[in-house]
Amino acid sequence: MDLPERTVETALVEQVTSDGTRNLLYSLSARKLLSMAPDEWGHIRDRASEHRLDPVRGLSIRCLQCGEPLFIGTRRRGARNLPLFSHHANAKAPCLWNTGQRLSPDQLRALQYDGHQESELHARLCRVLESAAKADPRYIGSAINNYRKPETHGRGRYPDVLVQWSHRSETAFEVQLSRTQQPEVAGREIHYGAEGVSLIWVLHGLDLDADQLPQSFEDIIRRHRGNAFVMDQAALEASNELGTIVLSCHLRRNDGGFEPPKLVTLDGLTYPEHGLPFLEDRISAPLLERSKAVRRRWHKVLSRFPDGEWRRMRRVPDGLKGEVEDWKQRYGPMSTSRDDESEFFLCVLVAFALSIAAHAANPGTRVSYVTKPVPTAHLINLIMQRENLGMHQYALIIRYLIDNTRLSQVLPKSVDEHLERAFAVMEGNLCLAHEAEWAVLADVIPEVFDMRIREQMTYLGCLPDWVRPLADDPEVSELQQETP
Ligand SMILES: [Zn+2]
Numbered sequence: 402m403d404l405p406e407r408t409v410e411t412a413l414v415e416q417v418t419s420d421g422t423r424n425l426l427y428s429l430s431a432r433k434l435l436s437m438a439p440d441e442w443g444h445i446r447d448r449a450s451e452h453r454l455d456p457v458r459g460l461s462i463r464c465l466q467c468g469e470p471l472f473i474g475t476r477r478r479g480a481r482n483l484p485l486f487s488h489h490a491n492a493k494a495p496c497l498w499n500t501g502q503r504l505s506p507d508q509l510r511a512l513q514y515d516g517h518q519e520s521e522l523h524a525r526l527c528r529v530l531e532s533a534a535k536a537d538p539r540y541i542g543s544a545i546n547n548y549r550k551p552e553t554h555g556r557g558r559y560p561d562v563l564v565q566w567s568h569r570s571e572t573a574f575e576v577q578l579s580r581t582q583q584p585e586v587a588g589r590e591i592h593y594g595a596e597g598v599s600l601i602w603v604l605h606g607l608d609l610d611a612d613q614l615p616q617s618f619e620d621i622i623r624r625h626r627g628n629a630f631v632m633d634q635a636a637l638e639a640s641n642e643l644g645t646i647v648l649s650c651h652l653r654r655n656d657g658g659f660e661p662p663k664l665v666t667l668d669g670l671t672y673p674e675h676g677l678p679f680l681e682d683r684i685s686a687p688l689l690e691r692s693k694a695v696r697r698r699w700h701k702v703l704s705r706f707p708d709g710e711w712r713r714m715r716r717v718p719d720g721l722k723g724e725v726e727d728w729k730q731r732y733g734p735m736s737t738s739r740d741d742e743s744e745f746f747l748c749v750l751v752a753f754a755l756s757i758a759a760h761a762a763n764p765g766t767r768v769s770y771v772t773k774p775v776p777t778a779h780l781i782n783l784i785m786q787r788e789n790l791g792m793h794q795y796a797l798i799i800r801y802l803i804d805n806t807r808l809s810q811v812l813p814k815s816v817d818e819h820l821e822r823a824f825a826v827m828e829g830n831l832c833l834a835h836e837a838e839w840a841v842l843a844d845v846i847p848e849v850f851d852m853r854i855r856e857q858m859t860y861l862g863c864l865p866d867w868v869r870p871l872a873d874d875p876e877v878s879e880l881q882q883e884t885p
Pocket of ligand 1: 468
């Protein structure tokens, strides 16, 4: 892990009243400070000095990281003096951003994740979020760490920051530094979901380039569909400039790393029916893509054989041999009693199942990898009545596939009859759910055959329409017509 460069990135500028109340006026980044005219930053420097002399005068400038007072120092660069935030020499709290402190590498590392000042940093971040919300014209009210009485039953929660808006549902912000436990992460999501409150976990102080993030961060990022919302320097700056809450969104890449952050407002997010808001869904897309990639490889090879010509060779087409071999390695021998042709039967089964799936996905299509182009019922019946294709033993698989797509209960009776006949012919010697062919189909059409993927897609709301039984869909009624 690289140690951070030790400069003060962000300061909080506050006014302190005679009773000691601190009012956060704005946050100020080091970059913004550098961009200001000398009289502008000079003014803040003056006001900070006044405050140092008399605590109820001037402006308090504190380090966002440690909460210690800062002053605006200068550094000579060519002919100019450039301003920079500095800690006072007598600062007590150890700070990642304090250049004047001698800290061992171990102390620095410890500060990154669980410094003892965490609760104060947490409180400061809450106030930063609240003040950004207050600048938004839709802001109605807010509270920090206040009990929110639930509208549904059950116990309420103490959101870190709760904001009410006009024309938008309430938003609860939970500022996550490092320690929230998984049950509480899940519990809050369920609770706020039921209450119609949008929940956003705001992260801070994490090294997204680290090899392994603390698990609590991983949990939150996954629940936000691979989006890490961070309150960092750029986000603070943009919040001030735009007059609303802006967060830095780091999108997870497929390799587990993160893309450079994008600044987002709450309006730019998608609020799904279940689960937490996101900028881009980085969980569903790879999930859907994985099975599509397998299917594309099969389509590429099989579409070279019009009318299912490859069947006549009674062997696996060249481009698919590796795939079939790989399945045998992974899932063991196939269940068929005819060992010599087991690979060919597996290939027919997969091509047949893919054809049926294509029909479920596109009502009216005549796509077939195993026959000439035909309507759905015709496709199934043609293959099921040919005993030499070995599909009788897979009648349960075909039945299961049909029943778990929108072909369910919309196909003509002849399909049921063909399947019943296959059951009868096999006298119980059917390929059963624990056998290798089912595992292969879980790879090829996980939307139907892999319960784990199916559940996850349902939860994420990305289960494709074609794998939902949909007997009333007018689009599929035409499937019921018998073809000559
Ligand atoms: Zn500090």
